[in-house]
Amino acid sequence: MPRIVILTHRHDPFENANYWLGEVAGIWRRNGFDVRVLHGPGPLDDADVAVLHVDSTVVPESHLAFIRRYPKVLNGRVVDTSKRITSNHRVSPGDGHQGPVIVKTNRNYRGRREATLAFKGLLPQRLADIRPNYSTFIKETVRAVKELMSPGCPGLLRGYAIFESVRQVPRHIWENPDLVVERFLPERRDDGLYCVRTWLFLGAQERNTLFYAKDPIIKSSNIIGREPLSDVPKELRSIREQLGFDFGKFDYAISEGRVVLYDANRTPTMGHFAKDQCRSIVELLSQGIEAYL
Numbered sequence: 001m002p003r004i005v006i007l008t009h010r011h012d013p014f015e016n017a018n019y020w021l022g023e024v025a026g027i028w029r030r031n032g033f034d035v036r037v038l039h040g041p042g043p044l045d046d047a048d049v050a051v052l053h054v055d056s057t058v059v060p061e062s063h064l065a066f067i068r069r070y071p072k073v074l075n076g077r078v079v080d081t082s083k084r085i086t087s088n089h090r091v092s093p094g095d096g097h098q099g100p101v102i103v104k105t106n107r108n109y110r111g112r113r114e115a116t117l118a119f120k121g122l123l124p125q126r127l128a129d130i131r132p133n134y135s136t137f138i139k140e141t142v143r144a145v146k147e148l149m150s151p152g153c154p155g156l157l158r159g160y161a162i163f164e165s166v167r168q169v170p171r172h173i174w175e176n177p178d179l180v181v182e183r184f185l186p187e188r189r190d191d192g193l194y195c196v197r198t199w200l201f202l203g204a205q206e207r208n209t210l211f212y213a214k215d216p217i218i219k220s221s222n223i224i225g226r227e228p229l230s231d232v233p234k235e236l237r238s239i240r241e242q243l244g245f246d247f248g249k250f251d252y253a254i255s256e257g258r259v260v261l262y263d264a265n266r267t268p269t270m271g272h273f274a275k276d277q278c279r280s281i282v283e284l285l286s287q288g289i290e291a292y293l
Helices: 020-030 061-067 108-119 125-148 234-243 275-292
Strands: 003-008 034-039 049-052 101-105 160-163 179-183 194-202 205-213 225-229 247-255 258-265
Touching (some): 003 020, 003 061, 020 034, 020 275, 049 061, 194 275, 205 275
Parallel strands (some): 003 049
Antiparallel strands (some): 101 179, 194 205, 205 225
């Protein structure tokens, strides 16, 4: 019987969240695998393969040291998924970029995961400042966007500040190490709808899908259509290899003839998608473990 260990952060709500891996683990169990979830480092639980599933931007060293004691580890090299590591289209004040830009937090999900743990005293207190700092950033930026916005510049969308040029980005954004500025490179269809491509994978098993919406910032909650994609760009596969991903989800686009990686996620969730809609994808991903056993 294959034995699989899933290592989460001690305070990750793995069983009560809609993680893709949680659903995949259910398939493994139904197929007779012995699957165990370890909440943080502890006694070494014998297993054929371990999966690193720590839902934070940077994996704590204690978790890395623990999971590397297993013979095979999925995502063992994916230590840091911050935008400064994964983004291939960041800009700086003097690099000569002329087009629109978008402001994001360096940490995943606006740093909310780390901030929540810090407020509970489970991480350094300085990380708790992310939430109020981001709130202040939004308030200040709303005012700046309204003053600087011109026709064709979206402004503030779903919490993301978008500026028509680098020159319009307020100084407090450049000086905030928790924020990054990227080229705003949306993909659009001929009918004007915006697109995002999502590549879900576990080992060699994968699902590549094009989603579209009316807004440039596309989330599972505002998608109005989708279609399957057959090919994953070679550039994206190279990025996956460089970052060390065995399992995860990449959100990307094809904009101005180039591959633009929006987000690289080692602990993806299903978002607002119904689990019944995702059953075939879960079944497909579950087969990806075979190559590691």
